[in-house]
Structures are given as C-alpha cells and as structure tokens.
Amino acid sequence: MYEAVELRDGDKGKYLGHGVSRAVKNINEKISEALIGLDPIHQYQIDQALLDLDKTENKADLGANAILAVSIAACKAGAAEKEVPLYKHIADISGNTGLLLPVPAFSVISGGKHAGNSLSVQGIMILPTGANTFEEAMQMGSETYHHLKAVITEKYGADACNVGEDGGFAPNISSFKDGLDLVNEAIERTGYNERIKIAMDVAATEFCIGTKYDLDIKSPNKSGQNFKSGEDMIGMYTQLCTDYPIVSIEEPFDKEDWENTKLFSSLGICQVVGDNLLASNLKRIERAIHESTCNALLLKLNQIGTVTEAIEVVKLAKDANWGIVVSQRSGETEDSFIADLAVGLATGQIKAGAPCRGERLAKYNQLLRIEEELGDQADYAGERWRLS
Known part of the structure; x- marks a missing residue:
C-alpha cells in the first residue's frame, strides 16, 4: 500500500x-x-x-x-x-567511485505467497559470504541448491521438489525449523559449512492478524492455534539465530509493527531488512533511520519508480550505515538491469531468486559477465561480511 x-x-x-x-x-x-x-x-x-x-x-x-x-x-x-557499460554509467550518475560485485542471496526454500505448501515464511536463502569471487559464489550456490534437491527427495519424495515463484523448492513443510534443517544439511553436504550463511524472508505482514502472528495460517486444520506475540517472535528469531548460521532476516514483523522491528533490530543479532515496512519509500526510510527501526534496505525499483529516486534512497541508506539489498520481484522478467544497478551503486547484496529459471539466471549471468569484464579490478563483497 x-x-x-x-x-x-x-x-x-x-x-x-x-x-x-x-x-x-x-x-x-x-x-x-x-x-x-x-x-x-x-x-x-x-x-x-x-x-x-x-x-x-x-x-x-x-x-x-x-x-x-x-x-x-x-x-x-x-x-x-x-x-560505457551500464554499471559504469550508473556509478557515474550516482557519484559512486567504487564498483562492487554483490553477495547473492539465493532463494532455496519457498513458502508464503510464493508457494503452495504450508510454510508461512516466504523464503529461506543462502549467502556465499565465504566466496572469493562472484563466480565462486555462483558455484557454491548452485552446488548447494542441487544438494538440497537431493536432501528433499530423500526425505519427502521427488514430487516435493517442485519450485515456487522465485525458484526455491517448495516441500510441504510447515515450520521454520524444518526448512532450516533441510538447508543446513545441504550446506553440510557441500563441505562449504562456514563459508555459506543463511537468510530468511519472513514476510510477516502476510500472517499478521491484528497484533498477533499466525504461524499456521496456511494450514487449514491448524490456523489460529499457533499465534505468537511480538515478544514471542523476537524470542523465536533469537533462538533461530543461535541454532543456525542466520545473518539476515527480512520483514520479521508486520509492515506497521515498528516497535517490535526496532526491539529486535536493537539486539544486533543479525541484519534486519525492511521490505513492506519501508516499501523503498523515502519518507518511511527517513522515519526508520530516525527511529533506528531496522538496519538494512530492500530496494525494489518498481516500489519507487525511477532510477534517480533509487539512487537517492541508496545514498540515504548508506549515510545511515545500513545494508542494502537490491531485489527482484516475484513476477520477474528476464531484464537484468538490477544486476548493473547493484554493481554501479556498490550495494554489496542482491536478491534475485534461485540459481534456476531464466528470469533469475539473467541477473546472475550478467553479474558473471561484469566480473569477467572487470578482470583484476573486480571486487566481491563477501569480504565485507567476513570482516563484520
């Protein structure tokens, strides 16, 4: 809205x-x-x-x-x-002097509105923060994705490997923990353990009822039986970040739940990304910065509407020392503009879906081309995550 x-x-x-x-x-x-x-x-x-x-x-x-x-x-x-290449032109018009290949957030488990299973959380993602190049990040993400397919097939059967709108697998699971366990096992099978981190796109607005959160809203027989308060949700996220290598949580609360988002963000446990809370809207971003509500911006170009305005909100977020995630939409096209945007604005993160499906791979293939073109000057953002 x-x-x-x-x-x-x-x-x-x-x-x-x-x-x-x-x-x-x-x-x-x-x-x-x-x-x-x-x-x-x-x-x-x-x-x-x-x-x-x-x-x-x-x-x-x-x-x-x-x-x-x-x-x-x-x-x-x-x-x-x-x-000049598009990413260099974007850097020029934004006044940015350094180019940066972003860490990709690969969607590997889909739920919420993006899939037909009973999982309320919209997505679980993997971030190859331990890669040394974007090309290596792609390899790590793709290998983990295929190991995950094998894990899901073994536990739930081949028909559980259908994918959601952004390419993540959609097995019929209902709990955050079930999804995280699957992803953790896939990471372990790759041998990349410490080099791949996990992120969640909770999209809590979709299952917020009044001031409570219905974690079983997609399970007809259970809906209304698993309500959580904001305090309960903070406790749950804190425990999940302890039990799993989670470094980022997107939209942990409803778009109007500024108070609980701020309380969770103040704990400093992980990156807290504002999606519907901010809607890439300048006024809402300014409010969130002023109130220290979250510490990262999810930038969706069509939420704001022009390239210039996107540049302005990125500058605002950078001045606040926020993380910035350039993001796809669920109804994506094969256009790869956001790949050049992420490099040109040096956002350091991109969320473009799973390492499958043409409209998702278009972005990743463009980033591979950019890295190849930059050669020895290519800089991958993974080191910034490791240092932080």
Whole structure:
C-alpha cells in the first residue's frame, strides 16, 4: 500500500484485469512527447520530467510501471551514448567511485505467497559470504541448491521438489525449523559449512492478524492455534539465530509493527531488512533511520519508480550505515538491469531468486559477465561480511 502505483487495466475480460495497455498508451502518447529533445546522459532531468508529468505522489496517473520502464530505458540509452557499460554509467550518475560485485542471496526454500505448501515464511536463502569471487559464489550456490534437491527427495519424495515463484523448492513443510534443517544439511553436504550463511524472508505482514502472528495460517486444520506475540517472535528469531548460521532476516514483523522491528533490530543479532515496512519509500526510510527501526534496505525499483529516486534512497541508506539489498520481484522478467544497478551503486547484496529459471539466471549471468569484464579490478563483497 506504500508502493508506487503499478497501473493495470482492470478489464477482467483480458489478462484477468492485469493487462498494462493503459501504461503502454501513457508511454506512447504522453511520456514520449514530453521527453523529445532531452539527453539520456542526464538521468536526473529525464526522471524529473517524468515526475513533473505525473504530478502525483505515488505515480498513480501515468503508472509507476510506465515511468520506471522509461527511466530504465533512458539509463541504458545514456550508457550507450557514452559508450560505457551500464554499471559504469550508473556509478557515474550516482557519484559512486567504487564498483562492487554483490553477495547473492539465493532463494532455496519457498513458502508464503510464493508457494503452495504450508510454510508461512516466504523464503529461506543462502549467502556465499565465504566466496572469493562472484563466480565462486555462483558455484557454491548452485552446488548447494542441487544438494538440497537431493536432501528433499530423500526425505519427502521427488514430487516435493517442485519450485515456487522465485525458484526455491517448495516441500510441504510447515515450520521454520524444518526448512532450516533441510538447508543446513545441504550446506553440510557441500563441505562449504562456514563459508555459506543463511537468510530468511519472513514476510510477516502476510500472517499478521491484528497484533498477533499466525504461524499456521496456511494450514487449514491448524490456523489460529499457533499465534505468537511480538515478544514471542523476537524470542523465536533469537533462538533461530543461535541454532543456525542466520545473518539476515527480512520483514520479521508486520509492515506497521515498528516497535517490535526496532526491539529486535536493537539486539544486533543479525541484519534486519525492511521490505513492506519501508516499501523503498523515502519518507518511511527517513522515519526508520530516525527511529533506528531496522538496519538494512530492500530496494525494489518498481516500489519507487525511477532510477534517480533509487539512487537517492541508496545514498540515504548508506549515510545511515545500513545494508542494502537490491531485489527482484516475484513476477520477474528476464531484464537484468538490477544486476548493473547493484554493481554501479556498490550495494554489496542482491536478491534475485534461485540459481534456476531464466528470469533469475539473467541477473546472475550478467553479474558473471561484469566480473569477467572487470578482470583484476573486480571486487566481491563477501569480504565485507567476513570482516563484520
């Protein structure tokens, strides 16, 4: 509800109402005319022209999907005009002097709205923080993913290896611990033990009922029997971080539960990532920084709507010494822009799904190409995790 508006057609007779012909029409008939004569090298001018044309705070007139598509296209055109790689152009326009290959957060277990199992948590991820290069991180992540498939097959059968929207496996488990045990065993089989850490995308907003959290909300026969208070959830997360090598938890509480998010973050146990709490929204990020609510930003481009605004919130998060995770969406495309964005802005982290499915691999393959192109100048962010 705090994201920029993604304009859909609403015609139930076409694409179940999810069509985007209105947004396309806005590009072809309104936006294109307003941008004639502007230089794509000057990203700020183009994005400001888009904002001036829309005039709404949440981009509801033209649609954030129309605005972002043009903003990204202009950014790519600017790089082409300068004859430099996209990530270098992004670094230039942001004033960033150092390029950084991000640590990938590979989704390996899917639940929540992303899968049809009974797991309330939206995803469990692995982070190859102990890799020395991005290429090595890809190898470690892929090997662990395939070992996990074998672990799940042995315990639950081959039909338990179907995958969720972001490519993570979706066995019919219901508890956080069951999922974490599967991932831990897969990591042990690879022999990478200390070199791979675990992250969770809880997406607690999806199972928050009033001020309580229903951990069995997806189990029809159990729903309402396993309610947890905010205090209970903090205790559970604290214990999980003790029992497993968890270094990051995303959206541990409801998007309006600022108090418990702050209490948990203050413990300093792990990176606490704001997703729906922040919605990549400048005002909410400023509030979270002021109140010390969390310590990391999940950056989703279409939540904010332009490349310039994304750069601004990243700078804000960096000034607060926050972690920054450039993120996919569940309905991804094969476009790889966020890979260049993560390198150009030196965010240090990227969440692009599992090491499978074309729309996920597109980002990882682009990062491999970037690392190869940078050669000896390539810098992988894993060392920063090890030092911290």
